[in-house]
Amino acid sequence: MPRFRHVFFDLDNTLWDFQRNSDAVLDALFADFALKERGVTDAVAFKARYHVHNELAWKAYREGRTDAQRLRWERYHRTLDDFGCADRNLALQLSAAYLENLAHQAHLIDGTMDLVAALVPNHQLHIITNGFEEVQQGKMRRSGLAPHFRTLTAADTVGVPKPDARIFQHALNLAGAVPGESLYVGDHPEVDGASEALGIAFAWFNPRREPNRYGHARDLARLEELVGHLA
Ligand SMILES: [Mg+2]
Numbered sequence: 647m648p649r650f651r652h653v654f655f656d657l658d659n660t661l662w663d664f665q666r667n668s669d670a671v672l673d674a675l676f677a678d679f680a681l682k683e684r685g686v687t688d689a690v691a692f693k694a695r696y697h698v699h700n701e702l703a704w705k706a707y708r709e710g711r712t713d714a715q716r717l718r719w720e721r722y723h724r725t726l727d728d729f730g731c732a733d734r735n736l737a738l739q740l741s742a743a744y745l746e747n748l749a750h751q752a753h754l755i756d757g758t759m760d761l762v763a764a765l766v767p768n769h770q771l772h773i774i775t776n777g778f779e780e781v782q783q784g785k786m787r788r789s790g791l792a793p794h795f796r797t798l799t800a801a802d803t804v805g806v807p808k809p810d811a812r813i814f815q816h817a818l819n820l821a822g823a824v825p826g827e828s829l830y831v832g833d834h835p836e837v838d839g840a841s842e843a844l845g846i847a848f849a850w851f852n853p854r855r856e857p858n859r860y861g862h863a864r865d866l867a868r869l870e871e872l873v874g875h876l877a
Contacts (some may be wrong), residue, residue: 648768650847650876652823656832657775660851661758661869662785667751669693671744679740685731692725699724704776708807708837714778718745749784754791755853757869762794764873773798774817774830776807776837797821809840818846831872835860849875 658664676689686692703721706712722737779800786792799817801807825845832838833851841848849864864875
């Protein structure tokens, strides 16, 4: 019996290549909504400003300063505002089109499927994500991940996002797992690393090789390295 019978994964930027998939959708939105004609300089600037506002919006969401509905459109409203063309209706349309198209993108982080194939025989795999349940389920289906995962726990369903301990507890309950036999893998050293507060071991997926400020014992440059930490 392996020590970690249950391996929980973050989804965005851990298994599912959020950056690449998101950029592809933003390029399409820039063209489809004729954003250049509205005053947005170019697609590169659009993606750069969106990225800034998206990060700020998610931080506000995690800290309880905004809700899921507001987060969705406000990041576009603020991006448009940077180019002097703030428009609430347009922001709502961009938000809806973005989420719909994002779930159709299927690029995974290198090594994802090899890792999944290596783990499935001896481990039960699960997802814990701060994304929206409906969107994340779509990503799981489109990318081919869905059949390999037993459970998915999303912040909007639980009502609280990571790093709140309640989302990790919810995921344990759903999986029928106890902390001592569980490992969580995620790309955010603080938000995902909060699993340790419940006694769930943490592996940090750190492909950009950022300094290990939190002293995480499992610091992975590539997903495949996880296998060596499960023995
Ligand atoms: Mg992530």
